[in-house]
Amino acid sequence: MLAAKIVEPMPAPVTKDAFRNAMSVLASAVNVVTTDGPAGRAGFTATAVCSVSDEPPSLLVCLNRSASVYDIFQANDHLCVNTLTCEQQALSNLFGGKTAMEERFASADWSTDVSGAPMLDDALINFDCRISNRVAAGSHDILICEILAIRQRDSGDGLVYFQRRYCQPV
Numbered sequence: 001m002l003a004a005k006i007v008e009p010m011p012a013p014v015t016k017d018a019f020r021n022a023m024s025v026l027a028s029a030v031n032v033v034t035t036d037g038p039a040g041r042a043g044f045t046a047t048a049v050c051s052v053s054d055e056p057p058s059l060l061v062c063l064n065r066s067a068s069v070y071d072i073f074q075a076n077d078h079l080c081v082n083t084l085t086c087e088q089q090a091l092s093n094l095f096g097g098k099t100a101m102e103e104r105f106a107s108a109d110w111s112t113d114v115s116g117a118p119m120l121d122d123a124l125i126n127f128d129c130r131i132s133n134r135v136a137a138g139s140h141d142i143l144i145c146e147i148l149a150i151r152q153r154d155s156g157d158g159l160v161y162f163q164r165r166y167c168q169p170v
């Protein structure tokens with residue numbers, strides 16, 4: 001006699017909306033990621049930044065391949081991760097929107113260190129980096145970055161993005 005075959009129901013695929021709703025409750029630091037080099041200067045707002053390894057000191061940045069800045073980051077070898085303070089919400093909106101590149105950079109003061117990428121003067125912390133590897137994953141490229149220099153402020157509160165809005169410390 002043939003054994004009855006139990007067919008497990010297929011789990012419903014996770015939709016883009018479900019994914020984004022879920023991700024929206026992961027509180028994140030807000031960063032402006034900048035570059036300069038043969039392809040020119042560019043920058044964008046990123047929350048998809050995290051620690052990778054302390055040997056060598058490295059972090060990762062996820063960059064959407066459809067972003068206007070993508071080709072410039074693809075051609076340049078260096079970037080700087082500038083982590084924003086609570087006072088820099090307007091800068092996050094500027095670098096996260098459809099604003100012209102000159103207008104983005106004109107709204108703040110910048111300097112450079114080892115890599116030559118723009119370093120935001122009033123950032124909570126700056127990670128000056130060399131892009132050591134690039135891995136395509138879905139819609140994004142994961143940029144693995146070796147940290148060449150760190151500049152850190154003595155004090156200040158970090159800007160946090162949670163549930164699609166910025167949070168201020170209480």
Ligand SMILES: NC(=O)C1=CN([C@@H]2O[C@H](COP(=O)(O)OP(=O)(O)OC[C@H]3O[C@@H](n4cnc5c(N)ncnc54)[C@H](O)[C@@H]3O)[C@@H](O)[C@H]2O)C=CC1
Pocket residue numbers: 019020021023024047048062064139164165
């Ligand atoms: N990792 C990324 O590429 C992120 C992109 N964004 C951009 O800013 C817009 C506004 O974002 P929200 O106000 O937070 O509302 P949302 O509903 O579009 O996104 C909610 C959360 O989903 C994640 N997310 C959004 N778009 C994503 C993407 N293309 N790939 C991977 N993860 C993504 C982020 O964690 C985001 O905070 C987004 O539509 C997107 O264009 C925002 C946050 C992260």
Ligand SMILES: Cc1cc2nc3c(=O)[nH]c(=O)nc-3n(C[C@H](O)[C@H](O)[C@H](O)COP(=O)(O)O)c2cc1C
Pocket residue numbers: 030043044045046047048049062063064066067068069092093095096097098099161
């Ligand atoms: C709060 C916030 C976080 C974002 N995080 C990322 C991110 O981690 N990676 C990414 O590729 N884009 C992210 N974006 C979107 C880019 O900042 C935006 O697409 C980029 O500035 C390019 O825009 P453009 O194509 O109009 O120039 C974020 C936007 C906002 C407002």
